[in-house]
Amino acid sequence: MFNDIFKPSEAREVDAKFKTSEVAMQVASDRARRCLETNEFKGYRQSFERAEKALMDSLIAYNHQFSIASQGDVLKYAMKINRLLTKAETVRELLRTIENAAKRKGKE
Numbered sequence: 001m002f003n004d005i006f007k008p009s010e011a012r013e014v015d016a017k018f019k020t021s022e023v024a025m026q027v028a029s030d031r032a033r034r035c036l037e038t039n040e041f042k043g044y045r046q047s048f049e050r051a052e053k054a055l056m057d058s059l060i061a062y063n064h065q066f067s068i069a070s071q072g073d074v075l076k077y078a079m080k081i082n083r084l085l086t087k088a089e090t091v092r093e094l095l096r097t098i099e100n101a102a103k104r105k106g107k108e
Contacts, residue, residue: 032101048095055088 035041059081066077 029101032098036099045095048091052088052092055084059084 062077062080066072
């Protein structure tokens, strides 16, 4: 019913490339998992958590000061909040991406 779109020699070549890429991905994911267990990465995670807590504390304080001020530039407020939250989001996403990729590869 379905015709094989590859000639036999092409099929073997494609299969070999898949096997090579699977091995390469496994090696990379093994290295990623080992990196997650290093003291350096644990230190990175701890420093991120401290920085995130400090950022949230400063955002809360900044928001409180803005809300009780009699005058304030809403645009400047919004841009500052946006800038700080974007930085936190970027670092958080990097941390999650690394951890999730290592966990997914470990389950395969």
